[in-house]
Amino acid sequence: MAMARKKKLDKMEVIELVKEKPKPEFNFKRGRTSGKLIFETKDLVIGYDEPLSRPLNISMERGEKIALVGANGIGKTTLLKSILGLVKPYSGEVELGDYQMIGYFEQESDPNNATTCIEEIWKEFPSWNQYEVRSALAKCGLTTKHIESQVRVLSGGEQAKVRLCKILNVETNILLLDEPTNHLDVDAKEELKRALREYKGTILLICHEPEFYQDIVTDVWNCQEWSTKI
Secondary structure (H helix, E strand, O other), X not given: OHHHHHHHHHHHHHHXXXXXXXXXXXXXEEOOOXXXXXXXXXXXXXXXXXXXXXXXXXXXXXXXXXXXXXXXXXXXXXXXXXXXXXXXXXXXXXXXXXXXXXXXEOOOOOOOOOOEHHHHHHHHOOOOOHHHHHHHHHXXXXXXXXXXXXXXXXXXXXXXXXXXXXXXXXXXXXXXXXOOOOOOXXXXXXXXXXXXXXXXXXXXXXXXXXXXXXXXXXXXXXXXXXXXOO
């Protein structure tokens, strides 16, 4: 009898967990149209203490959706950061176009981040009330328990949803996404794919999953062709 009751309680708990897990809804806010040129590099060499690439003369125009592919450690993230100006080029230069509203998705969260998800979003949107913050996080597929937890204790997929929440709620015309599918569950991955296919702006995407990006992008750049690490 006790065992039967335990099984019934376990079943109820599973049902509650399923019921509480919200389905993610990703809809990027489109900003004003950017200038025709997104970026152009002139003999750009990326790297820190040593070069990670040969000199690059590449460019991207408004409306293009490009996937950066290749092995880990060859400089794909460094290229994104060099384009953004977050990392100084080893040599050469990057020219950015006009009227750019960039949404940048970083590959990982700060492991020492002790803020809660609510605090993390409030920092970005200080004029929001608590209901608006909670609603935005719930729309990304996070439960009440996740929303009230510190970011650093969440799983990789849940942390990714918090980072996505930030760029989903600002107007953008360019998305720079560094491995956005890492750790995401199937529902979130499918919803992100749909949202990126519908996005009318420009996308530069680092991704290891052809089944994710092949229906989104207009071109694929194999970074191994210019890497000094291969």
